[in-house]
Amino acid sequence: MVRVLPVCVLGLGLIGGSVLRAASAAGRAVWGATASTADAEAATAAGFTVEASLDDALRRADEEDALVVLAVPLTALPEVLRSVAAFAPGCRLTDVTSVKGAVTEAVRKINPYARYVGGHPMAGTSRSGWASGSAELFRDAPWVVTTEDDSDQEVWAEVVQLALSCGAHVVPTSSAAHDDAVARISHLPHLLAAVLASVGASGGPLSLALAAGSFGDGTRVASSRPELVQAMCEGNRAALLDAVDDALGRLGAARGSLASTGGLAATVNAGHLARRELEQHRSGPRQAVKVDLTADNAMATLRDLGNRGGRLTSLDGTVAVVKTL
Amino acid sequence: MVRVLPVCVLGLGLIGGSVLRAASAAGRAVWGATASTADAEAATAAGFTVEASLDDALRRADEEDALVVLAVPLTALPEVLRSVAAFAPGCRLTDVTSVKGAVTEAVRKINPYARYVGGHPMAGTSRSGWASGSAELFRDAPWVVTTEDDSDQEVWAEVVQLALSCGAHVVPTSSAAHDDAVARISHLPHLLAAVLASVGASGGPLSLALAAGSFGDGTRVASSRPELVQAMCEGNRAALLDAVDDALGRLGAARGSLASTGGLAATVNAGHLARRELEQHRSGPRQAVKVDLTADNAMATLRDLGNRGGRLTSLDGTVAVVKTL
Structure with a gap:
């Protein structure tokens, strides 16, 4: 059995705030920290422990051997990683950021001793901030956990358990395959929504007056916070160029x-x-396949199942169950 | 007061079937006809009068001086217009088709004696057929009524009353301005949805496994019946080329x-x-402007208000009320 670790969430916006709620609802000890006074006040008012600073939250994570979840925007990541390196250098570390290559690189550069396994729950909305989150945000959603031949398997299992305890299913895949896929199904849709919104609005008030379902659907994500969209798209430059x-x-x-x-x-x-x-x-229809995590090629097997559309739905000791198409 | 005309609807799919229901709910005498046995049976079972053939429905329209609504796909229009020319050549005629230039041209060519004023309710969904329609489909939706200097004002008023009685508000504009606008906010979104769906699927099962809100929203209309999408996009070629x-x-x-x-x-x-x-x-916020339909430039005034985003919300005798931004 994997020991249930406490969870320290850095950043309490839509995703981080929802991880904090969901992990707490699953019975874990949780605390967070955020640079946003509004999010900190709202989370505190909702009964959660919000440390006074990121540094304090990380000191506690180091003391209590917690899993640290990076839930800050991509642009804030280097600064937060420097805090991790200073206050919890050897911690178990994951993230919920929409690109994996850039984050992996930043972790290797700034904080090479962290035991990092990347994550990405596919559950965004066009809203943001603590108030938009919920413990149910990840229910039945895919949550990518990066699965490389050299992944730290203990941390990998911890991140998988966190995702499952939040109600998600896990998609095991490589960082590179993740970035290629999200360029196609998340970053390109954001760019096309921006382009479509601009073409529509340039048609003047008559175009806006006639805009119905297809235009409303096609431009919905253009109402997301532009600095977040910009950061995630720019952070996946090579893969997004291919998709564009x-x-x-x-x-x-x-x-x-x-x-x-x-x-x-x-x-x-x-x-x-x-x-x-x-x-x-x-x-x-899906069928269940069991994967023995003690096998030599376990990570490669899982990655292959993930790349073929499989969903890891349970992890019991050293046996993972993947539902395949 | 405009006399309340009976309404003859040709084509009983999503839009035509909804016009039949909404006009009936508004207290009008209605009947329809369709080439689809399934739609005819469903409409009959729901208690509506469905004539045995388009020709029969048109003969009755001619006898009872009805407003004829063309609600067939663009590709079926020439054949239906030949029936109109044969059985109700001088009838009051409107349509609910997604392009106006091509329909106006077909009417002029095939049936020059019809008293035609174009219409287009902006209330599609990705579903189709009688079963998908409802009397409430047009509630609060924009319904374009083409408003040219040489429009037949009596028929124009009839079409406006039909739209209002279906719960829509009327957007008065020219055929050309309509086609430019819908290229941007309806036909281009359909093409972009098709392109996005293809780019996503070409990423294989991993991409489909990770597809969440932005991809789902951006590709939703790609589930529409492809032959209908193709016909409406191809029917608006010049304007769509500009938008693309x-x-x-x-x-x-x-x-x-x-x-x-x-x-x-x-x-x-x-x-x-x-x-x-x-x-x-x-x-x-909007303010109400009254337009006197007996004024020389009434059509131009209405068109100008429509092009600036105005909504015609009532028509009482010769006074139209337009709510402007």
């Missing part, structure tokens, strides 16, 4: 076809089939 | 900025402000 090029190629092909033959069947049909793939992925 | 070029330019600029300086602030901030414009447009 893919989108530009497909939109350019549609443009060419519309201008020449006038036909859009290829674009529309491909998009329809792709959307059906998403719906089938979500509702398809 | 605008999107390609903005996405290309974001790509260039990401590749060179790595910065996305301009794209993300512009999109955020544009989305806020949409929200402000929807919730902003």
